[in-house]
Amino acid sequence: MASLLRTPLFARHQALNGQMVPFGGWEMPLHYSAGILQEHLATRRAAGLFDVSHMGRFTITGKEALPFLQHVLTNNAGALELNESQYTLLATPDGGALDDAYLYRFFEDRYLLVVNAANRPADWDHLQQVRAHFQDVRLTDVTMDMAMLSLQGPRSKKMLAALLEDGALPEPRRNALSIARCAGVEVWIGRTGYTGEPLCFELFLPATAVTDLWNRLLDQGAHPVGLGARDTLRLEAGLPLYGHELGADPAGDTIPVFASPLARHAVSFSPLKGDFIGQNPLHRQFMAQRAFLEGNFHRLPDLPRMLRTVEVIDKGIARAGAAVFQGKQQIGWVTSGTMVPHWVFEGQGLSAVMTERTERRAIALVLIDSQVAEGEIVTIDVRGKPLRAGVMPYLLRSEAPPFARPITWALYRRQQQAAAIERNREEAANRVRHWVQRAVENHRWRQEQCINLIPSEQTPSRLVRLLSITDPAGRYAEHKKVKAFADAEVFYYQGTDFIAAVEAALAREMALFLGCRQVETRPVSGQMANMVVFSAMVDHINRADRKSEQRRLRHVMNHHIIKGGHLSAQPMGALRDYIMRDPVTERPAVINFPVLPNNPYTIDVAACRPLLERYQPELVILGKSMTLHREPVADLRRMIDKLQLDTVLMVDMAHVLGLYGPHFQAPFAEGADLLTGSTHKTFFGTQRGIVAGNGHPDRPEEAALWEAVQRRAFPGAVSNHHLGTLLGLLAAAIEMNAFKERYQPQVIANAKAFARSLHACGLKVAGDPNMDFTETHQVIVQVGYGQGPDIARQLEENHIICNYQAGPDEEGFTASGALRLGVAEMTRFGMQPEDFQTLAQLMADVILHAKTVKDPVRRLREGFLRMRFCFDDDATDQLLEQLHRLL
Structure with a gap:
């Protein structure tokens, strides 16, 4: 038996009490002292650090590198611009998978292909056989020379950024790449991973330098994670593993590539690819899948089974190889199954917070008949005991960074069930009065008590508002x-x-x-x-x-x-x-x-x-x-x-x-x-x-x-x-032409003063300080990664209305770390630079010192209730009274 290979971090794994096991020809840590469940939870809450140096790494160069990759891989390698990567597969001629892989383009003239550890020898041989048909392609196995780390989880970005000495993290989108210096060495960084985490990084660096970077990341608070939790994390994310969801099924038949939902991202039929391995059977699978989406199953022989995620409803754990039934008919098998923990979130939408509580659930990936629909319940035979399991489209969602959020069967079913309409037994007139009273209260709050700083909002003048609801409102004039x-x-x-x-x-x-x-x-x-x-x-x-x-x-x-x-x-x-x-x-x-x-x-x-x-x-x-x-x-x-x-x-x-x-x-x-x-x-x-x-x-x-x-x-x-608002806009346009020479410079002066004051109060203001941070009505304040929604809510509770905003280096609105402020509306109500200076201090008190400033804000607003830059002469007031009586 050949001796097992070891990564450059083997000694560190032993020092951290890693339980070492054989895996894919390597000796790797299954878990560390904390155990698989705690490593799983630590990745979802903070950041997990994985040694993935056992993965195969090949570089591809030469004038025919791209045609070679287009032929041997399923995805469109020609779509990769510099600093981009893509998920792809090495297909077999019958439309199965020899392996799945990731292709990276850190340099114009060089590609990096990462393959599974156990398949590295077979993949290398296959690539060499295909390479023989191309004149100028060079393949190099850099697995032993280049180490590979995976840093995954909501705090991973902060940890990695703290170690940057030069360069930058990749752009905040999946599969983006960059090259930076960390711990004195060049590191290739990809926003990729195998956990389902929205914040994910994979790092490539010389094998001789990896120990220092590993130690520094641990010092930043990263948790070492072994193969056990790597498997539970990928299973919760619904990601395939070769030998389970790719390759051969338990009956020994080829699993079609398009049985996996990821195939739609990993297979391209672009004319630019030309002929590639497995093209025809893959296209038949693709056409079958497309027909299934339309409710047409006449192509079922091309794609008889699909991979689905399930949650086990009954008590028990489904393991790989267990038969899956619908009624008395076997419809497939479990390909991977385990029990996973998850953090419990409380609240709805953006206000949902991760608590300290955890729960566990049994989940599985199953290869079952393609006609089985999401939401159906199937039965899994676990050593003669039938366990019910719910078929779900996903078990985890990652589009709301920084956290990946579990979707349980109970939550999924609630989403699918139509909400019952509660019968309101109040009289119709009472219901109307209720909402009128609510509208009055809201109007007074926003117009008399709040400082309104949303840059996309503006209160029209009374003239404009009244004209907008007069006839011809409700008319047609095509x-x-x-x-x-x-x-x-x-x-x-x-x-x-x-x-x-x-x-x-x-x-x-x-x-x-x-x-x-x-x-x-x-x-x-x-x-x-x-x-x-x-x-x-x-x-x-x-x-x-x-x-x-x-x-x-x-x-x-x-x-x-x-x-x-x-x-x-x-x-x-x-x-x-x-x-x-x-x-x-x-x-x-x-x-x-x-x-x-x-x-x-x-x-x-x-x-x-x-x-x-x-x-x-x-x-x-x-x-x-x-x-x-x-x-x-x-x-x-x-x-x-x-x-x-x-x-x-x-x-x-x-x-x-x-x-x-x-x-x-x-x-x-x-x-x-x-x-x-x-x-x-x-x-x-x-x-x-x-x-x-x-x-x-x-x-x-x-x-x-x-x-x-x-x-x-x-x-x-x-x-x-909308003819009523068209009439109102005419009045507004006349106002604008009449007052723009005073209004416009005042807005810009107020924005600059506001930005300077916020900066002086200790807040981080975006923009060019040499031009007072802004040339418009907007001011952008950076409040910390992912803190925007919470701080915007705190300000609202203190009667300051603004909107949170994702900055240029943030992954999405749920990760917003900035506030977008606008001065136009409050300028129109008469605020001057010194008033925005007062407001800046009140905002700093909330943001930096968690103070309550409701009363000072209300008092500030009370001084600015009359609108400026509009017609307010006696003749106009008389016309407004006529309009008011008409309505």
Whole structure:
């Protein structure tokens, strides 16, 4: 029998009382003194540190490295950009798995492939056989020279960041990579792992240096974790293990790759791959799975069984190999099963907290007939004893960092059952009075007691609010230009003369405000305004061919949402249906603006030119929801023109529309083609959106694009365009044109004073301190990783209303470590720089010292109850009284 291999950390495992066992040809720790259950819980609560140096590691280089990988692996290796990784498989010709693996691209000309320890020799031989068909591919086994650690859990990011001496952690998204220096050595870092934890890192470094880094991570508080808990963690996450969920089933038959839910992420049929091993049977499996989703099981022979997660309902533990039944019919087997602990969470949604209590449950992965539906109960034969088990889509969810959250069978069933509607026995009139009283209380609280700092909110003037609920609220006024009538607007309803005049007047006021030629006022939100533009772009680029399938936008350049980009400009938002899939990456064809390393709230303009030249986007979208600085409109205009690109430059001024002009920024004067915005954030209006253009009517291309905007506004986006709020917006636009010269500089002065004061109080303010941290109405305060929601709630309890925000280096909104503050609304109620200085101290008292400041905040607000920058003369007051009596 060959002697077992040992990792460079073998002596450390022994010193930590690791129980050493044979595994995959290596001598590895099964667990340490704490035991498997405690190691599992420590990973879920803090951070687990795993020695995974037994995993096989191969580098692939050479001119034909990419074609080789495309042929031998199932995923699209060509989709990997620098500093990206992907889950993949080595398939067998019959559509099974020789192994699953991870492919990393830390360097332009070198790939790193990580495979399972037990399969390393077989994988190496297989790769060598395939390599013989390629002329310039070099494979190197670096398993013995390169160590590999896995750091997983909610505190892993903080621990690893504390050891960085140079470089940075990878971008906060799954599979991102970076190279940094830790403990005096270069470390390759990947946001990957095998535990289901949303915060996960795998580290590659020289074997000679791993002991020091291991020790330093333990000093940071990481818990050493052995193979036992590594298995329970991966099973709870529903992740496959070769020899159990991959390879052969208990009957000795090949388990189809698409039996695993992960196959949809690990197998690509991109034309760029060409022919690859297992392609045809894998495609048949894929087509079967797609048919199953539609309720069609005619392809069942191609994918007879699927892997499912189950929780055992009865008392007992299901182990691998146990038969699974539905009624008296055997439908499959358990492939992996165990008892796992989990922390108990209390509360709902973001307020849910991890308690000190733990529970245990028996769970399993089962390979069962594909027709068995989620939510059904099956029976597992455990040594002659039938145990009921619930079929679930997942046992753990990871999309709410920093914690992975267990989903139990009881919780899953509650989610699936329709909530019973409780019959309210009160009289209808009493119910109405109840909600009216609640509305009165809420109005008084928000308008008289609270300091409102949400940057996307604005209280309209009394005039605007009253006009918004007068007739024509509730009416219809659909209309469009008809060329047969010389582009006259033709209305489809009678009684619309007034609203036609209102709409024309609003377009003139907005054009005056923006200094542009065209304004479309019918969108009822900023997001809808963006959708109108995206739809118009697709309409415009297909104007020469109305018979073929209409193509989508080839490439769009925008801000990533984590870097403050608007949700409506993301592929998961309003852009979703208008953007093509990049045939290389198989992802939405979006290019994100690079940002400055020392100020991630600012675009790195110099780095934009090569991206523009390479991708030639058809649409560039500037504008952010987390906006501190001006956008480089003029710089990008010059680049686009110099490169002679057929690119539309759009600026989404959702948050800063009310600041348009010389005090902040005037994008049309800097070369923007289109502008969208929300009319209720820094602008004085009702909650609506606008699209504006400055195209010259004598330039056919520009005129055609604007006609497309109008077509996609109606009938493309709206039917009823909310005529009451349209009338209110007209009054708001007139107010804005009348008062902008005083309002805009006051907003910016207040924001700068607020930022300076918060900084002086000891809070960490984001942005460039050389320009007082901000050039807009927004101020961003960093309060600590994952602390944003809790601190925002504490401030609300003290009558200060703001919103928590994920920063540029955070994984998502549940991990938010910042507060986004806006001064526009309170500026309109008369607050000055010295008042924001007072407010900054009150906020610091709450955030830094946990003080209660309800009464001082209420007293501060009492001094600012009358709205400024609006018409408040006697004649206007008399008209308002007429409106009030009418209503």
